[in-house]
Amino acid sequence: MGSKSDLPIMSQAAEILEYFSIPYDLDIVSAHRTPEYMIDFALKAHDHYACVIAGAGGAAHLPGMIASLTALPVIGVPIKSSNSIDGWDSVLSILQMPSGVPVATVALNGAKNAGILAVQILGSSDKVIYQKLLDYKEKMKEEVAEMRTSLTKID
Numbered sequence: 001m002g003s004k005s006d007l008p009i010m011s012q013a014a015e016i017l018e019y020f021s022i023p024y025d026l027d028i029v030s031a032h033r034t035p036e037y038m039i040d041f042a043l044k045a046h047d048h049y050a051c052v053i054a055g056a057g058g059a060a061h062l063p064g065m066i067a068s069l070t071a072l073p074v075i076g077v078p079i080k081s082s083n084s085i086d087g088w089d090s091v092l093s094i095l096q097m098p099s100g101v102p103v104a105t106v107a108l109n110g111a112k113n114a115g116i117l118a119v120q121i122l123g124s125s126d127k128v129i130y131q132k133l134l135d136y137k138e139k140m141k142e143e144v145a146e147m148r149t150s151l152t153k154i155d
Contacts, residue, residue, distance in 0.1 A: 016115030042069035057081025
């Protein structure tokens, strides 16, 4: 994440990774304030990770800059920050990447989905993780079925 202020949002991705028992690191890597650290992080990411979830607000350059420096899949989380234009600046900064430098972009403040997408990427080559994903999706279906049965009819 680009700043500690992003932690309340990005912790949602961490919670998903923990749910699936996926090890992860949580770090503050600012594209603008610590560019050398960001470059070092991105160039060495393949030694430690299978994909990167990068959240940023405002100009939101972090996901794209990391994607420009690694061949790993990068999932961008646009964050509505205090200096944001209703989050649109973050969404468009991450979404509108140039050809050849893709960043998978989730919804504004959508770190939970970023975590799930990371698990899906990992599950595509790991049968144990894939089965946990199937179980997770089945649990979601059951929760919706429970909601449906708890509704009362209005006459």
